[in-house]
Amino acid sequence: MAQMIDGKKIAAEIREQIAADTKKLVEETGVRPGLAVVIVGDDPASHVYVRNKKKACEQVGFYSEEHALPEQTTQQELMALLDRLNQDPKIHGILVQLPLPRHLDEQAVIERISPKKDVDAFHAMNVGKIMIGNFDFLPCTPAGVMELIHAAGVSVSGKECVVIGRSNIVGKPMAMLLLHENGTVTICHSRTQHLPEVTRRADILVSAVGRAKFVTADMVKPGAVVIDVGMNRDENGKLCGDVDFAAVEPVASYLTPVPGGVGPMTITMLLKNTLTSAQKTAQGK
């Protein structure tokens, strides 16, 4: 039976440390980490994410502000807001909640955020730095996965690592972080042939596909560490991951639940990046 990796507990411990570091930063330098969250339109799920991010900021003692813009916001209006936030000394991190309404150019918006305040690490400059291995911020979800792997006491070095999914926000950076820790990494996607054969090689299997019950027991090597990034709804509308949990639990050595696995880590890493940015500001960097 797999041991559960408790993302909620690990996230709470890291947030306690972030709160302590924030208190110290404010006392010693007067700099309070500030996060601005920008949301365009009225997608209910996105509004829930934004509320959670704001609440998390308050819990660790950050300053935070929310900019909820109407669906019909123009590219120019959004760019003007980002320019203001880039200049605002109270703000150390800027997050634009994605996806944006279709009429807006998402990539141009990401590139408009100052790389120093790009706490999602989506800006091309930060992506490039991650590739080189000399980075300021790590993208939140893959960074959270690495924290979970570390907390379980699993070493990545020399292991066969398979990532299913190649998105810019999860799959690709995930593969890079595993590579930085000397994993032997394979990235799978919708054109991968004989997927179960490939995934069965994995000592560490990360699934970021977005389909319920996608990872079945026959895709998992006995004793593998299985990290489930997926956030889906099952046939009863309940939140679930990509992994067929009941079937994979007896096969894996470690497994992350959904909810309570990767999810709580993502916001935690966002807080960590915002704190890092504020610390750099305090040091005049």
Ligand code: NAP
């Ligand atoms: P995405 O952009 O839709 O990417 C999905 C990836 O899965 C693509 O690379 C796609 O391949 C691949 N894929 C689709 N069908 C496949 C198949 N049959 N075999 C192999 N690969 C297949 O999604 P994402 O943004 O990376 O997110 C992935 C999941 O993680 C979603 O459920 C999302 O909600 C969740 N997520 C969770 C968190 C969190 O905090 N827990 C954060 C971010 C995302 P192609 O490239 O070939 O199309």
